[in-house]
Amino acid sequence: MKYFFHSELLDILASNEKQTNTIKDNTLLVSVQHLLETTGSLFETLIAFGFKPHDIFVTGKLYSNNKTVVAKLKDLKINVVESSDSNEVGDYYNLLRLDCEKVWALVLEKLQDGKDVQIIVLDDGGMLLRTIPNNIIARYKIIGVEQTTSGVVLNRSSRVPIISVAECALKKIIEPSFISQAVLLKARQLLFNYRPDNIGVIGFGNIGRALVKDLCSQYTVHIYDIDIEKYKELPQSVIISSSADELFKNCDMIFGATGTDVSSVTWINNLNSNKILVSVSSGDKEFLSLLRLHRKRVASVTDTIVLNFDSQFNISILQGGMPINFDKGTHSVLPEFIQITRGLLLAGVFQALEIIEKAQNQNALIMLDPDRQVFVIKNWLNFVNISKFAFPFQLKEMLNPDFIKTHSGGIKIKSNNFLSFLLSIFL
Numbered sequence: 001m002k003y004f005f006h007s008e009l010l011d012i013l014a015s016n017e018k019q020t021n022t023i024k025d026n027t028l029l030v031s032v033q034h035l036l037e038t039t040g041s042l043f044e045t046l047i048a049f050g051f052k053p054h055d056i057f058v059t060g061k062l063y064s065n066n067k068t069v070v071a072k073l074k075d076l077k078i079n080v081v082e083s084s085d086s087n088e089v090g091d092y093y094n095l096l097r098l099d100c101e102k103v104w105a106l107v108l109e110k111l112q113d114g115k116d117v118q119i120i121v122l123d124d125g126g127m128l129l130r131t132i133p134n135n136i137i138a139r140y141k142i143i144g145v146e147q148t149t150s151g152v153v154l155n156r157s158s159r160v161p162i163i164s165v166a167e168c169a170l171k172k173i174i175e176p177s178f179i180s181q182a183v184l185l186k187a188r189q190l191l192f193n194y195r196p197d198n199i200g201v202i203g204f205g206n207i208g209r210a211l212v213k214d215l216c217s218q219y220t221v222h223i224y225d226i227d228i229e230k231y232k233e234l235p236q237s238v239i240i241s242s243s244a245d246e247l248f249k250n251c252d253m254i255f256g257a258t259g260t261d262v263s264s265v266t267w268i269n270n271l272n273s274n275k276i277l278v279s280v281s282s283g284d285k286e287f288l289s290l291l292r293l294h295r296k297r298v299a300s301v302t303d304t305i306v307l308n309f310d311s312q313f314n315i316s317i318l319q320g321g322m323p324i325n326f327d328k329g330t331h332s333v334l335p336e337f338i339q340i341t342r343g344l345l346l347a348g349v350f351q352a353l354e355i356i357e358k359a360q361n362q363n364a365l366i367m368l369d370p371d372r373q374v375f376v377i378k379n380w381l382n383f384v385n386i387s388k389f390a391f392p393f394q395l396k397e398m399l400n401p402d403f404i405k406t407h408s409g410g411i412k413i414k415s416n417n418f419l420s421f422l423l424s425i426f427l
Ligand SMILES: NC(=O)c1ccc[n+]([C@@H]2O[C@H](COP(=O)([O-])OP(=O)(O)OC[C@H]3O[C@@H](n4cnc5c(N)ncnc54)[C@H](O)[C@@H]3O)[C@@H](O)[C@H]2O)c1
Pocket: 148, 149, 150, 176, 179, 183, 202, 203, 204, 205, 206, 207, 208, 224, 225, 226, 227, 230, 244, 257, 258, 259, 260, 261, 262, 280, 281, 282, 323, 325, 332
């Protein structure tokens, strides 16, 4: 009986891995994740594989944590640090840093028993990797697994080796379609509620492009991207703005899909109608400059902020500038689909167990093992119907380890898998 969503994919990956890989006693898993139902499935699978719940340390993200999931993780006896909140907006990343430091303080307490431990850091956004105390790095074997590009960028000159799930071919090729679909569902609800005349989308990458494609047949859509190369294959009706300022002037609902602060305090001088700002990226990044103008205390940093100036119009920043597809529900994307992301993370943790010793003197970004990636997608395809999704590459290419290797970032470290497999037969 499973406690969390039963992911057959994760079960298959774990039972396959058990044939060649083992977990040493005293292996700690230290993690930041969105605490959603399928993250619970991931931890449950790791426990079934051999991680001890009291050796797992987790914190979540304030804007996505699901209360029931947090309670269930605690029931499993996992060490959970609850996400901090604040009465002042515009400070989300400091709150996350604080939570990561609390996690490391708990780990340090545990390390006082003097045992020889090894540590796997499973991160989402790079803050946990960034805040590893130096004395832990100096004394223990440690390796990271990072799932976001921003986390990889934050740890470019990392002090520990990191397996880059963020840059693996499958995550880059497959995940954006599902995220975009989840974002679209929420965006359509908002459009129905607010009925704006002109919509703006800043950032014409994976998520922004999907939004624009879906909305442009029904609405007037303005776009702006810092990179004009992105304007290829634009739907005809779309209006290109020459700057974010121009887009702001011409739109009443603006989606931020860049992963950076695109807002400017000068926008308040151009207030010609009520404006609704919606982030579809991560944290409170997209409209930070404007958020920081809000001086009033809030009940939570995830509250919608309304900025009033000496004007008849105001600016609303929905959910405190946090991405709208996270609403603290159990799922942000249908579990069958997002299993692939959890599967890739699980593959990253298994690879970390396997290469932790070998990787110790290489503080590099390591490629997520192409063979493991192929195993993940082959099995995932048995559980999903992907006919509604369009991916930039053919499926048969994604089943080819050479293709996966070419499209994945990070260096390749040869594993001892085969050797340990032989040893397991003869010993
Ligand atoms: N909401 C979610 O569930 C979710 C899930 C995964 C990732 N994300 C985050 O959403 C963001 C967008 O994801 P993506 O896959 O579309 O990324 P992407 O890199 O494909 O697209 C980002 C686009 O923004 C543009 N851009 C960057 N800075 C800009 C600026 N100052 N002004 C205008 N344009 C700018 C880039 O040129 C690029 O085209 C990322 O930060 C990503 O981490 C969100």
